[in-house]
Amino acid sequence: MLRIVIAEDAAVIRAGLAEILTDRGHEVVAAVGDAEALKAAVAEHKPDVAIVDVRMPPDHTDEGLRAAIAIRRDQPATGILVFSQYVETRYAADLLSMRRGAHAAAAGGVGYLLKDRVANVAEFTEAIARVAAGGTALDPEVVTGMLGAARHTSALATLTARERDVLTLMAEGRSNTAIAERLVISDRAVEKHISNIFSKLGLPPSDSDHRRVLAVLAYLGS
């Protein structure tokens, strides 16, 4: 069971999220409608995860994201799942860049999902669990967007289509086994692809799921 804070200005979505999470046995300790209330709620309840809408009152631009970055600075142990109706590669890059540097060690998980993903309740709750455990959950569209943004870098251009698929799934935060299942190939093949990717991108191979994603994202975010 996770303790969760929801920050979302559309009441109808807020209620829907609360319903799903409660249904899955999590506890929604606070459901708020703006960034200030979010910061207060996180400070008060110290939740495992905060689900944060990017656009919130008063300006409806990126209040949620700025609050999320502030929370990661002040309460680094809190997992943050940013929740948006649009893919904004820059937002994801901003958020992920917090994982590097001084905060990296104690940092909680980070996720960035499109609101559509909630329709698949199982994947959504899985993503929350990953973020709560300090992992990463990136929307496939966000990852594609970041890959697209980074495509100009020559090293990335040398990847084969299959290696790119594997990288995308890695960036979403999936394990080797999950990737193998997804792409209907063997675990051995996945490992081979990953070591190819690392050598092409000039990254030292590592068997840690988490550090691996960070490495990839560090590369994409750079």
Added chain:
Amino acid sequence: MNKTDGAAIFSDNRTMAGVTTSPVRRTLTAPFTRRAWTELLYAVISFPLALCAFAFSFVTLHNGIFWAGSAPALRKMGGYNRYLTLRMLGEDIPAPPPLRPQSYVRVRTPDAERLAALAEAEEGAKVKRSGSKVRIGGLPATRIAELAADEHIVIHAMNPDRVLGWYRGAIRDTQAWKIRGYFLMKPIIASFHLVVAAGFWLAGLFYLTYPAWQVFAGAGPGLGSGHPVPLAASFLFVPLGAALLLASPWLTRAVCELDLLLVRGFLGASTPQPALEDRVKSLEAARAHAVDDSAARLRSIERDLHDGAQAQLVALAMKLGLAKEKLEDTAPPDFSRVAQLVDDAHRNAIEAIAELRTLAKGIHPSVLDNGLPDALATLTARSAVPVELIVDVPERPSAAIETIAYFSAAELLANVAKHSGGRHATLEAVHVPGLLRIRVTDDGHGGASPVPDGGLRGLAERVRTVDGSIDIDSPAGGPTVVTVELPSHA
């Protein structure tokens, strides 16, 4: 005449003369440059052309019909003259703006006399009345419509009178008058040209070759003395001829420059009118407004979608996702829970549909498809305050104007219901050629004014984007009369 671009040739010569050669050399070679010869040619052909142009300009001074009728020809002749100065003197003088017919309209109205009197009181107006018809010149159609509407004069028909409009435009065509002025003066310049050409070039040549004349043709015409000049003495005339020849290019050029000065002033485009500049400024402002307005509208539509239908659909997807899992996962399924989820989802769907409908109506009200009268009737029927509708829209304005008129009426009626405290309102929509007027009158307590971010302010800005105007007359205690005037076509 030279086929290549005149300006290029002369600039070559000028560079040569001005930069690479000394003044002495320049003086000595001046008569042999191409420029000197082209200018001489210009001077020579100027004279017969000037006489023809003078005759035409003078004869057509006879009466008004000639003034107007000769205007296009004068403009054309001015154009030829500018062509000559471009090709031969290398000066490109910008063409004046084309002849603009003046506004002249025929109005059919039962109140012809009153309308004629009203129009006559306007500055610059020319009014002729015959029976139920009034012909008004010098006033834009919108102004006439305004005058009539203010005095409740019914207008049956209003048509532009193109012939009279053109006539009036041509007769008052200042450009044509300037060209005529130039052609009336031109013979004087052309005479100078001729004097220089004959007196200096020919005389120069003659005296330069004076000894030869003495030898071959007997005694040349002396210096007026009638006595034959001895051959030895005749050589004294050679330097005189040379001096005349050397001076002549410079004199020719001086006269050409004088001519150019006049051509520039009389045949070229005059400096822009201040009124025109103001108009350009106000159009620029209106355009900037239109761009801002549409950007703001798109932003607000995006916001409405994001907060409304999109949110409802996300919630709907959540509910259905959860319901689907309930049906798949648990055995046996909890049907009452699923039923409740589906019920919620259904509600979200209905909400989303309603949100989308409202939004679509805000973008383009489909009631407008059948024209403004139907749309306004629908609007008044829905109004919370009883509204009397007076519509006189015989012809449809353009779609953009209809839309703005509709939203204006909607906004004004909403204001009546929300703020005025009135119990009764009147909505008037009158369309005469060129002008659509929407007027909402209520019997409320008055005091309406446009506040920042308020509906009236937004309305005023939107009306301005199409060059319309809004007038708010709302004294404390009422009644409030808000008038929106829009051009028929945006």
